[in-house]
Amino acid sequence: MKVLIVPPNSLILFDLVERFGHEPLSVMAALQERIENREIESPPMNITVDVVKKGLKYAAIEIPSGIRGRLAIYGPLIDAAEAAVIMEDAPFMFGCVGCARTNEMMKLLIHKRKIPVIKLDYPNNEDEAKAMVAKLKAFLEGLKK
């Protein structure tokens, strides 16, 4: 299944989803495609005015451009997702989109899709980390049934 990871650039979540047999939907692929396959219009990520406009599908014009621009990239991932893994309260080094409002909006858009979702608390020690991985494993294996 296509499983969206939140934060969408978390390498750890990406690895876990892939390891347990699903296709992780992450921002890495979406941005890599923008960086490698297009002419340089608006470096570093080739987010042009037209890309920001596509964010209007997810957020109205009054909402700041940074949120619309981010959602133009993350929104299609949410649309394509069949399930989602959300890590709550993760430090920014774990992965982040740089904008608290976009984070919340992503969660709302996922919520509205009514797909299977697991919310994990960020682990603070080894035992919590093991418990988190076990919980995620059970969720991901459950998706295969």
Add this chain to the structure above:
Amino acid sequence: MIKIAQLSCGTDYSAVQTEIEKAAEAVGAKMVYPDVDMEKINSAVERFGFNPVSPQLKLMIARAYSLAEKRYDADAVFISTCFRCAEAALVRTELRKFIQNNTKLPVVTYSFTERTKAGQLLTRMEALVTIVERKELLARERQVGLTMGIDSGSSTTKAMVLRDNKIIGKAWTPTADIFSSAETVVKEALEQAGYKLTDMEAIGTTGYGRFTLGKRYNAKLVQEELTTNSKGAVWLADRQKGEATIIDIGGMDNKAITVRDGIPDNFTMGGICAGASGRFMEMTAKRLRVEITELGALADKGDHTKVPMNSYCSIFGIQDLVTSLAAGSTIEDVAAAACHSVAEQIYEQQLQEIDVRLPVIQVGGTSLISGLVTAMEHTLGTRPIVPPNSQYIGAAGAALLSSGFLEGR
């Protein structure tokens, strides 16, 4: 009395709460504030799926659940937050969708500044109240008797005389002072129809000058333009049944209205900047030294992609236009770019606030500019219907609705 539920953040601290209440009072409504149990706030936020940092936004969400779950009774909903607050803008937009999906209440949203006054809110409040209070009148599909509608708009004044559901007289003129402009069009429309003013069984007035002209002509119906325009649009387009979206790019402001069986159920109204209005089209025509009536055909021959133009501000838009002409652009390309710029802004600002339902009916004087209709088609991916006499929607709607006041008919 109509109860309008207020879901808002920041109105007290922005000095606009009194203005909101004044606007409601002016249209015979009162603002109410859905009761919420403290312990239900967090669960409402959790169920909604967006957890704002600002507690007042959490309260807004909980109040919306109170309405959706019928724990609080109201007739309409007004959702309002501070202009430029990102978190509030996200919550406001999503709450509007939530209310529309989970209740049958008409809803309007507004982002305010400390300068927002009751007058700016009046048309929106009036339309909300009309939808609630005059459902029976709005359901009227046929005009009966001999009636006249007068639309005192910001750019033009229009009059239309109807008899037994047929147009028998119509006239328009640029708006100068509203009395003489109205007299001019009323006289001409009556001459065409072959009747005197005293023959009219009912008169309806709409537009910015509706109250003043309503008194002058002893109108049976004095109605804001969101209602009359939508009614006139579906009547002229013969689309009284089913759903439609009406786009009215006016001289001073723009309206996007969704209707179901001819009754408006949601609308947005913009108009902060003339860059997205008919005024910008007039300015463009003037700078290109062509008549406004020629602008559409010129634009149809041009290619908008050859001219960078952004008319978010009419002054900057004209600057772009002058720069493009100086760089050797053709007037056809510039005309096309001006039309495209207005269409794009309507799409980005107005149509994001409503769920566009097909068919799209484009009306108002600007719908006669074919280049602008083409630009809307490119932007929306569907060709809007432009009904005959599309510039007379307000007058037609006022004449049609005023016939609802004729006894026994």
